[in-house]
Amino acid sequence: MKPTATLLFSCPDRQGLVAKVANFIYANGGNIVHADHHTDFNAGLFLTRIEWQIEGFNLPRELIAPAFGAISQPLGGTYQIRFSDTIPRMAIWVSRQNHCLLDLIWRQQAREFSAEIPLIISNHPDLEPIAKQFGIDYYYLPITKDNKEAQQQRQLELLKEYRIDLVILAKYMQIISPEFIDTFPSHNIINIHHSFLPAFVGANPYHKAYERGVKIIGATGHYVTSELDAGPIIEQDVVRVTHRDEVDDLIRKGKDLERIVLARAVRHHLQNQVLVYGNKTVVFD
Structure with a gap:
């Protein structure tokens, strides 16, 4: 085109x-x-x-x-x-789970969306082999309560060095500080949350959902703000569960859903379809 x-x-x-x-x-x-x-x-x-x-x-x-x-x-x-011919540069942040990372890389390789992925940052070393497989630079930056501020500064330096336009938190199990968000605009940070927000905010939502006996579980792709899991929502979806499903079944179904929802949210952003106002979005799809 x-x-x-x-x-x-x-x-x-x-x-x-x-x-x-x-x-x-x-x-x-x-x-x-x-x-x-x-x-x-x-x-x-x-x-x-x-x-x-x-x-x-x-x-x-x-x-x-x-x-x-x-x-x-x-x-x-x-x-x-x-x-449309300006190609954004994405950094993907991960912890130990690989399903969203692999899905995003595959979709980028398949040209489902137009972006470069030059950088992966993680607080664990586990997923470095995936980065090497696809020729992506990988930085292992472990996070503790004592070094978080210094590591955050290093993260910002890497984003500047690699000229990153968009950060994807692909199961990055760390809270992003308000200071970081003030420096790197929040509407350029997308997170996948394994819950149909605002339900089950925070950690272990599948366990909470199982204990509550829910009949559907969901996933939410949203922009990151200083308030935990409360940023403007870009994309959501749900899948049905039954009384026969255990926690492991919810997690398996949830991972499938997380891949799809995150990919949709990223694609909407890259195609300039998302307009944020207040804490809401209009997605012109």
């Missing part, structure tokens, strides 16, 4: 917003290929995703954002513009 630009834009709702945004693209010679709009009446917000072809567009790429800013600012809006 020819390269495109994607605008994600939100502002207080008012008449004429669709026309105003579309006219910006039309007046500069752009050809719109996708357009989706949503109004959150409770919040009084207009939200939109518009994608158009760059070929023949009158503005050079570096001037598109400033030019649209002149429209957004008097409307009290926020926006971001991304280009």
